[in-house]
Amino acid sequence: MMKNKIYAVGAAGVIALSLAACGTSSASSSSTASGGASADAASMPTVKMMVGGIDKQIYLPYQLAEQLGYYQKYGVKVELSTEQQGGVGAEDAMASGQVDMAGAWYVHTVDFQSKGKNVINLVQLSSAPGERIMCSPKANVKTGADLKGKTVGVTDLGSGTDELTQFIAAKAGLAKTDYHTIAVGAGSTAIAAIQRGSADCVMTTQPTVGALESKNLATSAIDLATTEGATAALGGTLPSAGLLAQSDWVKTHEDAAQKVVNALVDTMHWISTHSAQDIADKLPQSFVQNSTISKDQYVAALNQDKGQFLPDGIMPAGGPKTIFDEEKTIGVDTSKVNIPDTFTQKYAQAALKLEGYTATTTPAGNDG
Helix, strand or coil: CCCEEECCCCCCCCCCCCCCCCCCCCCCCCCCCCCCCCCCHHHHCCEEEEEECCCCHCCCCHHHHHHHHHHHHCCCCEEECCCCCCCCCCCHHHHCCCCCEEEEECHHHHHHHHCCHHHHHEEEEEECCCEEEEHHHHHHHCHHHCCCCCCCEEEECHHHHHHHHHHHHHCCCCCHHHCCCEEEECCCHHHHHHCCCCEEEEEEEHHHHHHHHHHHEEEEEEEEECHHHHHHHCCCCCCCCEEEEEEHHHCCCCCHHHHHHHHHHHHHHHHHCCCHHHHHHCCCHHCCCCCCCCHHHHHHHHHHHHHHEEECCCCCCCCCHHHHHHHCCCCCCCCCCCHHHHHHHHHHHHHHHHHHHCCCCCCCCCCC
């Protein structure tokens, strides 16, 4: 969901996109995954998906599904791309029809529906934002209340990290005038904001978290990277990374939508049954080892925060209610939005049935 403006990266064997200075390379082609026959490439439906920061750990399932060969396994050709620095956000690109699906935060369904745009979440990949508020030791921030008088860097103004910062501050009793937010992007630009002192804190994810810690520039002040941390800070699980699409598109592309969800649910099961090292070994090299982080640091970070990922793609009980509480707290008019209209469990449930997997997440009902 969040507007982590990064570089473009191509899906393996699907689309080649030019790479920005960060040096991400397109993923290498995967062989057909075991347990499923490869579909004839010529007969596969094609789906364009943009991810809100494809190299970030919070969004790793979308690329991992490609690396495992699962899109091909289930008979769909997925063209993966990522947000460009200063460009259109993944969720906005989906809502405007530039791409079919967005790997983005569930909260955007509420934002869009509050504005009359019928966007729905098809499968839920995480129950926590995967974020940490990283602060300079000089800032002396330990709680949301300590953000008073501070400058907090978010990926972009109006982004999910911006809204989440507002929610945390509001729950701590702060008004928006009590602190200041600036757009710092992610990765090297977020690190630079702390390094040069233009931000006291930044809300960011792995691997940027690990890079800040390894350089002794910032420490984790508020943990939103795990289900337990999010519950402690926000009062409940906060479903974040999901698969968003316009409802009208889904209605006319049911088969393609189901196949993408099949691939992602199988990927979530794979994540739940494999180690952080196994996951890192499958991802593109540039994701797990670059100028800001070593592979060992990436694996250590993933070990720490792997609990954010759901094993079955099911929207967790109570999660949507927390999201609605967040939206109301920051001033979004949700009076015309119904919780059951913002997500569906049917595609994930069908995917689980197809593979014979058992759901372990307690599912959200009509009340979230």
